[in-house]
Amino acid sequence: MQDVKVMLMNEQTKLNKNHYRIFGLSWAGWVFDFYDLVLFTFLISQLQASLHFSAEMLSLCLGLSLFATGLGGILFGALGDKYGRKRVLQWTIIVYSIGTLLCAFSWSFYSLLLFRFITGLGVGGEWATGQIYINETFPDNLRAKFGAFMQSGAPVGVILASIVGGTITPIIGWRLTFLLSIVPALMVIFIRRYLKESDVWIQNKDKYVNKNIFQEFKQLLSKEYRKIFLISLILCIFGMSAYWFTYSWLPTYLEQERGLALIGTTLGIVLIQCGDFAGYTTFGFVAEKLGRRPAFTIYSFIMALSISMITICWNQIVAIPNLILVFMFLTGFGTGFFGGFGALFSELFPTKIRNTGVGTVFNLARGVQFLTPVIITLVATYFDLSYGIAIAAIFALLVGIWIWTFPETKGTSINELN
Numbered sequence: 001m002q003d004v005k006v007m008l009m010n011e012q013t014k015l016n017k018n019h020y021r022i023f024g025l026s027w028a029g030w031v032f033d034f035y036d037l038v039l040f041t042f043l044i045s046q047l048q049a050s051l052h053f054s055a056e057m058l059s060l061c062l063g064l065s066l067f068a069t070g071l072g073g074i075l076f077g078a079l080g081d082k083y084g085r086k087r088v089l090q091w092t093i094i095v096y097s098i099g100t101l102l103c104a105f106s107w108s109f110y111s112l113l114l115f116r117f118i119t120g121l122g123v124g125g126e127w128a129t130g131q132i133y134i135n136e137t138f139p140d141n142l143r144a145k146f147g148a149f150m151q152s153g154a155p156v157g158v159i160l161a162s163i164v165g166g167t168i169t170p171i172i173g174w175r176l177t178f179l180l181s182i183v184p185a186l187m188v189i190f191i192r193r194y195l196k197e198s199d200v201w202i203q204n205k206d207k208y209v210n211k212n213i214f215q216e217f218k219q220l221l222s223k224e225y226r227k228i229f230l231i232s233l234i235l236c237i238f239g240m241s242a243y244w245f246t247y248s249w250l251p252t253y254l255e256q257e258r259g260l261a262l263i264g265t266t267l268g269i270v271l272i273q274c275g276d277f278a279g280y281t282t283f284g285f286v287a288e289k290l291g292r293r294p295a296f297t298i299y300s301f302i303m304a305l306s307i308s309m310i311t312i313c314w315n316q317i318v319a320i321p322n323l324i325l326v327f328m329f330l331t332g333f334g335t336g337f338f339g340g341f342g343a344l345f346s347e348l349f350p351t352k353i354r355n356t357g358v359g360t361v362f363n364l365a366r367g368v369q370f371l372t373p374v375i376i377t378l379v380a381t382y383f384d385l386s387y388g389i390a391i392a393a394i395f396a397l398l399v400g401i402w403i404w405t406f407p408e409t410k411g412t413s414i415n416e417l418n
Contacts, residue, residue, distance in 0.1 A: 009200075010137055010139055015142075022137055022196070025194075026134055029093050031157045032093070032181075034123075034158060035160050037096075038161045039177070040065065042162060046173070051106070065117060065119060066370045066372070067367045068117045068119070068124065069121075069363055070364050070365070073127070077216075077355045079125075080359065081201075081354065085355065088355075092126040093187055094188060095125070098122075104178035124367070125363075128355060128358045130150060135147055135347075144339075145285060147284065155275075159274075162270055200351055204351040216356035219356075231402075231406065232348065234402060235399065235402050237368055240368065242395035244372040245372055245395065246303075248376065249385055249389065250389065257384055257385050271328050275333040275334075279333040283295055283337065283340055284339060287340055287343070292403070292410055293408055296337045297401075299337035301334070305330070308390060310324065310327050343409075347409035375388065376391075
């Protein structure tokens with residue numbers, strides 16, 4: 001009797017409840033992942049007043065948490081290939097929730113440094129696992145769209161962090177703000193109960209499930225995959241630098257150098273994040289229509305222009321307030337190129353090292369950003385914050401140029417990569 005081939009989730013022509021559950025919980029995990037990471041930047045003033053930290057100390061703290069995201073992404077990426085997407089998604093959410101919870105009990109600079117490091121480990125692991133989960137289970141023609149839709153959780157997380165940090169924290173204090181961040185851990189209950197494991201991973205796991213995770217990294221650097229790993233890493237470093245040079249000190253820049261009150265700063269950040277959301281939700285459509293490479297170039301060039309306008313060209317356009325608002329929105333909109341990383345890298349790395357490759361590339365690049373807050377602080381010492389943040393425009397331009405070193409992966413079948 002001939003065996004009947006079971007259709008994989010990514011081969012189904014219509015999305016079902018399993019697809020939407022995987023997307024919904026991966027998206028929610030990314031929302032709170034980014035909320036926990038960015039919340040810290042909105043609590044800087046209170047932490048300085050309460051624990052008497054200097055700006056340099058807080059820059060180091062933020063930088064170390066970004067470094068930890070790199071380490072966490074690499075570690076959980078390899079674990080995701082060995083133990084599965086579903087299980088590791090749960091682990092990452094638990095780790096970053098516990099790390100942020102522990103921040104509520106910080107009593108010194110070094111205790112806060114440790115707790116932010118723990119938070120960063122979990123934050124780093126969640127993105128790649130959630131992206132791979134979606135990209136392995138959604139049809140080829142929807143991969144870029146839903147991968148970008150998942151990325152839209154980032155601006156939602158930032159908006160949530162800005163609302164909590166800007167309006168609620170002044171009332172309840174920074175300790176209780178951190179304490180409430182244990183709530184995302186409840187998502188693990190729903191993941192355990194309602195999500196199916198990636199059937200692409202299940203289909204291939206016997207080839208490598210008992211392998212030492214260090215073998216994943218060895219393959220990543222093998223002759224076969226070394227080139228794609230390196231050009232992907234460079235692209236991500238450019239993209240991460242564009243993002244973090246823009247956002248790490250943006251609230252402080254708008255408040256202290258441009259004279260916006262706290263509520264004005266919050267509204268400005270919310271406007272930029274609305275642009276982020278629009279960029280992420282549209283990027284997938286552009287990438288499916290025009291291809292991955294043109295989409296990256298269009299969005300990153302928009303980001304570069306807009307960053308220049310709200311930093312070094314501020315005095316030239318400030319006379320037209322609406323123009324400031326337009327470029328704030330477009331800064332966020334251009335950031336939409338981040339929505340393409342998940343699909344692009346998933347289409348380049350085979351199943352056996354996909355989580356390792358995507359997690360390592362994305363989070364090693366993010367870990368490098370531990371230098372970003374320090375560089376901006378140094379530049380601001382000699383010039384001002386606008387020049388430090390404006391460096392992001394250069395990196396955004398480099399993203400739009402470097403993407404053309406990649407093959408066009410539109411229409412690639414995940415199942416053919418093994």
